[in-house]
Amino acid sequence: MSRLRALWQAASNATKKALSWKFEDLAPPSELCIFNFQTKDDLRRWNLYADSEYGGLSSASLEIKGTDEHATGVFSGNLFTDMSQDSRRIMNRSGFCGMRSTQIHTENWVNVPGTTENNTWQAFVFIPKGYWYVARIPLSRYLPTWRGNVMDSQLEMNPSRIVAMSLSVNAEGGPVGAVTGPGEFRLELDWIKALRTL
Numbered sequence: 190m191s192r193l194r195a196l197w198q199a200a201s202n203a204t205k206k207a208l209s210w211k212f213e214d215l216a217p218p219s220e221l222c223i224f225n226f227q228t229k230d231d232l233r234r235w236n237l238y239a240d241s242e243y244g245g246l247s248s249a250s251l252e253i254k255g256t257d258e259h260a261t262g263v264f265s266g267n268l269f270t271d272m273s274q275d276s277r278r279i280m281n282r283s284g285f286c287g288m289r290s291t292q293i294h295t296e297n298w299v300n301v302p303g304t305t306e307n308n309t310w311q312a313f314v315f316i317p318k319g320y321w322y323v324a325r326i327p328l329s330r331y332l333p334t335w336r337g338n339v340m341d342s343q344l345e346m347n348p349s350r351i352v353a354m355s356l357s358v359n360a361e362g363g364p365v366g367a368v369t370g371p372g373e374f375r376l377e378l379d380w381i382k383a384l385r386t387l
Contacts, residue, residue, distance in 0.1 A: 224381040226262025235288045244273045245283030265375040268360040284360025
């Protein structure tokens with residue numbers, strides 16, 4: 190009964206919004222900040238994961254660096270390709286860590302309550318070492334994946350179904366030219382934004 194109530198509430202809210210529309214409501218803003226990395230509350234919107242949950246040895250942390258005027262989030266840790274014998278039944282490779290967001294909620298995006306679709310899409314990004322870099326990743330660069338492997342299919346991402354995102358680092362694999370192997374990693378983050386392009 191709660192799903193029906195949630196669907197009814199979503200329909201009611203959409204109707205109210207449509208009746209009191211403004212021009213700005215018809216099109217999303219050209220730029221929308223989805224995530225900041227400046228306070229501990231900002232970091233609480235992320236959950237860390239690593240191969241150590243399945244018997245690997247990799248670890249990660251997400252912390253605040255800097256002052257109140259310009260704080261940033263630092264995602265760092267160690268990648269190990271070794272794993273325990275018991276873990277080989279659960280996974281066939283190790284050396285990965287990541288941070289997964291809680292659900293993304295904005296007033297311009299509507300998710301249908303009770304849906305179970307759970308597709309994963311990945312885009313590979315090269316970040317130059319040692320200085321700030323703004324990476325722009327068009328949705329067309331995202332590829333459908335299953336357990337970290339790119340699927341050979343002609344699926345198209347539906348932008349209205351994006352409900353969460355994650356960032357991950359891997360010791361092995363990735364596109365040609367990527368730095369690979371075990372060792373320390375560090376990624377400093379200021380914000381993640383959605384950009385509307387035409």
